[in-house]
Amino acid sequence: MSLSEQKAVVSKFLEAMVAGDIETLRTFLHDDAIFWVPPSSEGRVDRPLVGRERVAQLVGGEALGNFAPGGTRREIVHMTEEEDRVAALWDRVGVTVKGRAYNVPYNTLFRFLDGHVAEIWVIPDTYLARRLLDVPHLPPLDDQA
Numbered sequence: 738m739s740l741s742e743q744k745a746v747v748s749k750f751l752e753a754m755v756a757g758d759i760e761t762l763r764t765f766l767h768d769d770a771i772f773w774v775p776p777s778s779e780g781r782v783d784r785p786l787v788g789r790e791r792v793a794q795l796v797g798g799e800a801l802g803n804f805a806p807g808g809t810r811r812e813i814v815h816m817t818e819e820e821d822r823v824a825a826l827w828d829r830v831g832v833t834v835k836g837r838a839y840n841v842p843y844n845t846l847f848r849f850l851d852g853h854v855a856e857i858w859v860i861p862d863t864y865l866a867r868r869l870l871d872v873p874h875l876p877p878l879d880d881q882a
Contacts, residue, residue, distance in 0.1 A: 741818075743818060743821075743823050743847075743849050744816050744818050744823055746765055746823075746847075746849075746854065747816060747823045747825050747847050747854075748813060748816075749761070749765070750762065750765045750847070750854060751811045751813070751825065751827060751845075752811060753765070753797065754796045754797050754811070755809045755810055755811045755829060755831075756797075757797050758797060759793045759794065759797040762792075762793040762796065762797045763789055763790070763793045765853060765854050766789040766792055766793060766853060766854050767789065767850055767851065767853035767854060767855040768788075768789050768853075769787065769788065769789075769855070770787070770788065770789050770792045770853075770854060770855060770856070770857070771785045771786070771787050771792075771855065771856045771857070772785060772786040772787075772791075772792040772795065772796065772856075772857045772859070773785050773786075773856070773857065773858040773859065774786060774795075774859065775859060775860060775861060775863050777863045778863075782795065792857070796857075802834070803833055803834060803870050804831050804832065804833055804834060804839065805831070805832045805833065805834055805836070808831045808832040808833075809829060809830065809831030809832070809839070810829075810830055810831060811827050811828070811829055811830075812827060812828045812830055813825060813826075813827045814826040814827055814828065814842075821848055821849045821850065822846060822847065822848050822849070823846070823847045823849075824844070824845070824846050824847075825843075825844075825845050825846075825847070826842065826843070826844050827842070827843055827845070828840055828841065828842050828843070829841050829843060829861075833869060833870055833871075835871060837869055837871075838869075839866075839869050839870070841861055841862050841865050841866045841869065842861070842862050843859060843860070843861045843862075844859075844860045844861075845857060845858065845859045845860070846858040
């Protein structure tokens with residue numbers, strides 16, 4: 738897969754993700770895909786999340802429960818590509834199920850293997866996303882090591 742093809746896949750992947758098109762997501766994902774959710778999600782979602790089906794369901798299905806049907810889109814700010822990786826800075830724009838406007842930046846890194854997305858790291862503005870989605874506050878960190 739050429740570098741420009743990888744960027745095209747990332748663009749289509751993000752579009753399928755915000756549309757909840759799980760079938761298309763499956764076609765892009767490697768069998769053993771790995772998804773690194775933000776560290777703040779650890780304990781609520783496996784980190785890493787492993788396997789094509791589990792990743793497709795989370796990014797294209799379960800996460801959409803927070804948004805009004807058809808109420809989210811992606812706006813790519815820029816993409817950078819090097820070897821087997823594509824970094825995308827993009828905004829998820831839409832309306833939550835509670836009718837609140839949602840516009841949160843995401844920085845997502847994709848690694849390719851054998852023409853498929855093999856690994857994804859996602860780093861959103863977690864604080865802003867949680868506020869806009871009315872997610873309850875997390876308990877304080879236990880500073881005891």
